[in-house]
Amino acid sequence: MTDFLPILYSFRRCPYAMRARLAVAASGLSCQLREVVLRNKPQPMLDASPKGTVPVLVLPDNEVVDESFDIMLWALRQKDPGQWLRPEREDVETMMALIASCDQVFKYHLDRYKYPQRYEDTESAPHGQAGVAWLEQLETRLQSSRYLFGERPCLADTAIMPFVRQFARTDMGWFNAQPLTRVNAWLSAWLESPLFMQIMHKYKPWEEGDPPVVFPAPSEPS
Known part of the structure; x- marks a missing residue:
């Protein structure tokens, strides 16, 4: 089933990547996470987005979204359980x-x-x-x-x-x-929030041939 999930190239400490991961996690959607080492960017990421910055989202139809704010909107316009797109106060x-x-x-x-x-x-x-x-x-x-x-x-x-x-x-x-x-x-x-702690989980840097890493990590059965 992971073959049908979008691929998100990310770097744990990058604030742009953080906000993309926050929106994906809050939306309830899933993707394949590929943690990037910025000094050694993977070629598939560069093929998708030659500018070479994270985050980069590659959708199953090969459409590429490579601006963090656009990734936030992509996730939340599909599912927005917390109503992040509808501010409680003002417009x-x-x-x-x-x-x-x-x-x-x-x-x-x-x-x-x-x-x-x-x-x-x-x-x-x-x-x-x-x-x-x-x-x-x-x-x-x-x-x-x-x-x-x-x-x-x-x-x-x-x-x-x-x-x-x-x-x-x-x-x-x-x-x-x-x-x-x-x-x-x-x-x-x-x-200190559970959501932030969830999106700051440390992942091994991705290499070609690695098994897919589902993000957010599936909850452990109770």
């Missing part, structure tokens, strides 16, 4: 705008804060402060609800959280000292 357009701002604005500063050596004439500290300034809007949202758009998670929480995690882990002491008490609690709750 879908506002939710999508916040995600776009994360991907375009917050990610810009995150990259330069975490990896200043990759960018010419770049210092980490100003981008760290700019990242905190962006996160202040999440802090404001979380003053009135447990999640970003209400009392239950939605797409914005899971599309944004992996990048906040990466930002926080760059310098945990400094991050914890910032005036982001609610963001910190929101992030901690996600990192």
Whole structure:
């Protein structure tokens, strides 16, 4: 039966891959997971998506989805038991705008804060402060609800959280000292959640000829 499952090329620690796995797991769909070593990318993945970044989803009809947010939408538009695509508070357009701002604005500063050596004439500290300034809007949202758009998670929480995690882990002491008490609690709750623990299971790097690995892992019989 695994021959009829989509194939998801992933890398455990990549925030883009994390959010794709979160949506697949939350949807209740299954796929074949192929854990990638980024310094030695498998040729079938490169054949499917020559840009060589994860995640890459190859559907049974050989259609390729190689943007993480599109993979989230692909999964949730088929099955969305948690109603992630329907925010409890405000509208879908506002939710999508916040995600776009994360991907375009917050990610810009995150990259330069975490990896200043990759960018010419770049210092980490100003981008760290700019990242905190962006996160202040999440802090404001979380003053009135447990999640970003209400009392239950939605797409914005899971599309944004992996990048906040990466930002926080760059310098945990400094991050914890910032005036982001609610963001910190929101992030901690996600990192301790069963869903996050499920999608962060460690898998052996995939090699051609390996037996298929079903993701999420089937539940053990009780």
